[in-house]
Ligand code: ADP
């Protein structure tokens with residue numbers, strides 16, 4: 001797509017602000033089973049997206065997503081920076097233009113597969129993938145945005161009882177059980193906010 005979309009600015013801005021608004025919570029979740037930096041990491045990345053908003057909003061969707069992904073790789077850091085960067089960059093690369101619902105679902109699937117390859121992880125290991133994968137499947141199944149958001153909410157809550165076998169939380173072994181995964185929560189916030197822009201999300 002060579003045209004810019006007036007919704008792009010609003011969606012990027014609202015999404016970045018939502019993550020920033022939850023930075024303290026994300027950091028607390030990471031303090032329980034990681035090193036307590038996930039909120040800071042995500043805030044730094046999303047602030048970079050806000051700082052670049054004028055430039056991003058002037059681009060077509062695919063280019064804007066790739067550029068935002070690069071910002072996340074450079075600014076978020078930690079394990080999650082390259083993974084979220086890969087997610088957004090691959091979304092940009094895979095998105096059909098102009099974007100359709102089916103095209104977005106296919107691009108999200110490709111982007112999550114790239115995240116799995118990059119992090120050598122699969123669902124069931126108590127990571128962001130435990131939210132991203134079910135939400136992506138719900139989208140691919142044609143479920144409306146509000147339902148996709150609900151799937152993500154339930155999937156995030158379900159990470160509480162999971163045993164971490166990937167990432168820093170895996171160092172805790174059994175003690176990782178009983179806490180929501182911080183990356184699952186940040187993914188859920190992203191999905192809920194974006195879904196809210198495309199339909200009535202409770
Ligand atoms: P770090 O663990 O390096 O401090 P963050 O705190 O920013 O990085 O991010 C932690 C989150 O990253 C975890 O909660 C988890 O969801 C996610 N994560 C870590 N490793 C992986 C991986 N290999 N695949 C998918 N997600 C991962």
Ligand code: MG
Nearest residue numbers: 034035037038
């Ligand atoms: Mg951390």
